[in-house]
Amino acid sequence: xxxxxxxxxxxxxxxxxxxxxxxxxxxxxLMDAYTRASGDGVRSIVLNFGGLDYMNSxxxxxxVTLLVRAHRKGQQMLAFGxxxxxxxxxxxxxxxxxxxxxxxxPEALAQTFS
Amino acid sequence: MDTDFPxxxxxxxxxxxxxxxxxxxxxxxxxxxxxxxxxELATFLDFTLDKYDGRYDNPxxxxxxxxxxxxxxxxLDRLVAILVADxxxxxxxxxxxxxxxxxxxxxxxxxxxxxxxxxxxxxAVEREFDDAEAERVRRLTVLPVSLVHDEYxxxxxxxxxxxxxxxxxxxxREAIDAPDCAAEAIGEAEQxxxxxxxxxxxxxxxxxxxxxxxxxxxxxxxxxQSRNYKLVESLCARPSEARLDSxxxxxxxxxxxxxxxxxxxLADIEHDAAARxxxxxxxxxxxxxxxxxxxxxxxxxxxxxxxxxxxGVPYLNRVRSLPVFASADAx
Numbered sequence: 001x002x003x004x005x006x007x008x009x010x011x012x013x014x015x016x017x018x019x020x021x022x023x024x025x026x027x028x029x030l031m032d033a034y035t036r037a038s039g040d041g042v043r044s045i046v047l048n049f050g051g052l053d054y055m056n057s058x059x060x061x062x063x064v065t066l067l068v069r070a071h072r073k074g075q076q077m078l079a080f081g082x083x084x085x086x087x088x089x090x091x092x093x094x095x096x097x098x099x100x101x102x103x104x105x106p107e108a109l110a111q112t113f114s
Numbered sequence: 115m116d117t118d119f120p121x122x123x124x125x126x127x128x129x130x131x132x133x134x135x136x137x138x139x140x141x142x143x144x145x146x147x148x149x150x151x152x153x154e155l156a157t158f159l160d161f162t163l164d165k166y167d168g169r170y171d172n173p174x175x176x177x178x179x180x181x182x183x184x185x186x187x188x189x190l191d192r193l194v195a196i197l198v199a200d201x202x203x204x205x206x207x208x209x210x211x212x213x214x215x216x217x218x219x220x221x222x223x224x225x226x227x228x229x230x231x232x233x234x235x236x237x238a239v240e241r242e243f244d245d246a247e248a249e250r251v252r253r254l255t256v257l258p259v260s261l262v263h264d265e266y267x268x269x270x271x272x273x274x275x276x277x278x279x280x281x282x283x284x285x286x287r288e289a290i291d292a293p294d295c296a297a298e299a300i301g302e303a304e305q306x307x308x309x310x311x312x313x314x315x316x317x318x319x320x321x322x323x324x325x326x327x328x329x330x331x332x333x334x335x336x337x338x339q340s341r342n343y344k345l346v347e348s349l350c351a352r353p354s355e356a357r358l359d360s361x362x363x364x365x366x367x368x369x370x371x372x373x374x375x376x377x378x379x380l381a382d383i384e385h386d387a388a389a390r391x392x393x394x395x396x397x398x399x400x401x402x403x404x405x406x407x408x409x410x411x412x413x414x415x416x417x418x419x420x421x422x423x424x425x426g427v428p429y430l431n432r433v434r435s436l437p438v439f440a441s442a443d444a445x
């Protein structure tokens with residue numbers, strides 16, 4: 001069972017800590033986490049993939065959905081904690097061109113909108 | 115264009131699963147985005163959402179509204195070069211049959227006329243046309259409905275023909291508006307038709323099994339709905355009332371309305387000998403195109419019905435004998 005915990009490192013940024021798998025079956029939970037994360041004034045959504053066990057094709061589709069929803073709200077999307085394998089997946093699916101990928105949380109937070 | 119929008123990720127997702135199979139949540143997110151999108155972004159989103167909206171047809175399948183159509187011959191050649199080079203690039207990177215890739219590259223190089231090295235030719239086209247418009251055509255105008263390999267080439271070829279007919283329509287209008295220069299304008303239309311001829315050799319490499327597989331998901335879109343082909347046909351001569359009432363014209367209401375509003379055609383005008391000779395040559399070139407289309411349909415479809423609620427091969431067989439410049443009553 002995946003978990004998507006939301007943290008508030010600053011007034012304008014939220015971190016979603018991903019634990020477990022992201023598949024099509026995670027849709028409701030991930031979208032719910034995004035809704036909780038993107039309250040008033042939030043300009044940056046940071047995805048923490050450090051606890052990711054597995055992501056399949058359906059999971060990629062969920063991330064594209066998140067990207068479009070974040071764009072509509074004028075939010076930037078960043079990520080950290082991706083393994084080499086999933087970094088490659090991000091490149092293949094062009095997600096890396098829309099999601100700022102960083103090595104760790106401090107680096108990602110340093111790039112968030114203020 | 116809205117540079118912040120994740121175009122590449124969206125296109126990659128559509129191409130990864132096929133437009134017919136995109137997740138409903140993505141489509142809903144794109145539809146919500148469209149509500150407040152700029153006109154340019156909205157045009158792209160319309161292209162992604164045609165099936166979602168229930169208005170999927172040939173123009174939306176081939177992204178007509180995103181293509182730079184109807185300009186000069188130089189602009190037509192440029193667009194065809196970009197589209198054909200993109201097909202070759204796709205074949206070289208995703209081709210699933212070595213011999214077929216080599217054949218398509220050979221035929222594509224014939225269209226491009228840029229040496230005998232497909233990679234070098236692609237790179238040359240990409241270098242020569244590296245502006246924002248060319249980039250938009252390459253990145254945003256091909257969303258196959260399936261993952262069947264040959265569909266990508268099929269869409270690009272349909273776009274080449276649509277661009278050719280859009281250019282021809284411009285020239286035929288010139289001929290109608292300025293009868294003194296009609297021979298020259300019709301001659302340019304004929305030359306464009308002849309230049310598009312080698313494209314048939316590329317389309318003919320499409321595997322029937324692939325075509326039959328992806329047409330399962332293109333139902334509702336048919337070449338019969340080509341706006342610019344109908345425009346060309348109606349600029350040559352006013353279609354008969356029966357043809358205007360057929361699905362062929364009902365599916366292109368903007369063209370049908372122009373005809374009903376009294377659009378002039380070449381058949382309505384007295385021409386000098388030079389113009390008449392040019393019209394004969396154009397008619398011959400168009401007849402060749404119709405025959406090629408018919409033969410390809412026979413190869414791909416056999417006796418099956420066409421998409422877009424047409425009879426398929428019998429329809430193409432019948433319309434290929436329609437006189438190009440005959441008056442409405444005769445046609």
